Amino acid sequence: DTGVSQNPRHKITKRGQNVTFRCDPISEHNRLYWYRQTLGQGPEFLTYFQNEAQLEKSRLLSDRFSAERPKGSFSTLEIQRTEQGDSAMYLCASRLGTGNTGELFFGEGSRLTVL
Amino acid sequence: GQSLEQPSEVTAVEGAIVQINCTYQTSGFYGLSWYQQHDGGAPTFLSYNGLDGLEETGRFSSFLSRSDSYGYLLLQELQMKDSAYYFCAVRDRGAGGANNLFFGTGTRLTVIP
Numbered sequence: 001d002t003g004v005s006q007n008p009r010h011k012i013t014k015r016g017q018n019v020t021f022r023c024d025p026i027s028e029h030n031r032l033y034w035y036r037q038t039l040g041q042g043p044e045f046l047t048y049f050q051n052e053a054q055l056e057k058s059r060l061l062s063d064r065f066s067a068e069r070p071k072g073s074f075s076t077l078e079i080q081r082t083e084q085g086d087s088a089m090y091l092c093a094s095r096l097g098t099g100n101t102g103e104l105f106f107g108e109g110s111r112l113t114v115l
Numbered sequence: 116g117q118s119l120e121q122p123s124e125v126t127a128v129e130g131a132i133v134q135i136n137c138t139y140q141t142s143g144f145y146g147l148s149w150y151q152q153h154d155g156g157a158p159t160f161l162s163y164n165g166l167d168g169l170e171e172t173g174r175f176s177s178f179l180s181r182s183d184s185y186g187y188l189l190l191q192e193l194q195m196k197d198s199a200y201y202f203c204a205v206r207d208r209g210a211g212g213a214n215n216l217f218f219g220t221g222t223r224l225t226v227i228p
Contacts, residue, residue, distance in 0.1 A: 044218070091157065101163045102145075102204070102216065103148065
């Protein structure tokens with residue numbers, strides 16, 4: 001399978017703990033996005049990478065959130081000192097850098113539950 | 116910022132045609148995309164309009180009017196498997212450049228026999 005891969009698929013943690021999610025995009029895709037989705041809502045944009053450069057961060061992304069893409073391939077999203085409001089599905093998406101048609105390829109997501 | 120509006124729920128009969136509307140407000144607009152998401156699944160791309168007019172892909176068509184900040188997704192010959200959430204998303208010039216997608220809150224389509 002050469003689609004976008006996310007790990008872990010599910011994470012249950014206690015409030016105050018740190019969690020990290022990993023995203024492996026489609027191999028030739030140099031653009032990578034993180035979104036957050038809660039039940040009944042659309043994906044909310046969090047951040048965007050072009051290769052290893054983080055070009056944009058949403059105002060939703062508090063200082064407890066940090067994302068990296070150190071070698072321009074996989075990316076990690078870390079949430080420090082988790083809060084119950086962080087419970088959501090965290091989606092990663094990727095695309096090629098050329099011929100933008102508004103198409104992103106999404107992974108299956110990492111579901112976070114904060115107790 | 117970006118603002119998108121679409122109906123929260125639509126119900127239609129199998130075999131019929133349904134239209135899901137989307138109005139948007141944004142700066143630096145580049146285009147409008149449509150995505151489908153089944154319960155528990157990932158959003159999957161359906162269609163994109165960068166210019167005014169109709170784009171057709173099989174049973175799905177999408178329309179855009181940039182002057183009206185309006186678009187719609189048209190689903191024909193509805194099948195039970197089309198029951199899902201449908202999101203419109205604007206391709207917008209974000210602070211870091213173009214090509215960020217901002218999603219609406221989604222329309223839940225229920226297809227009934």
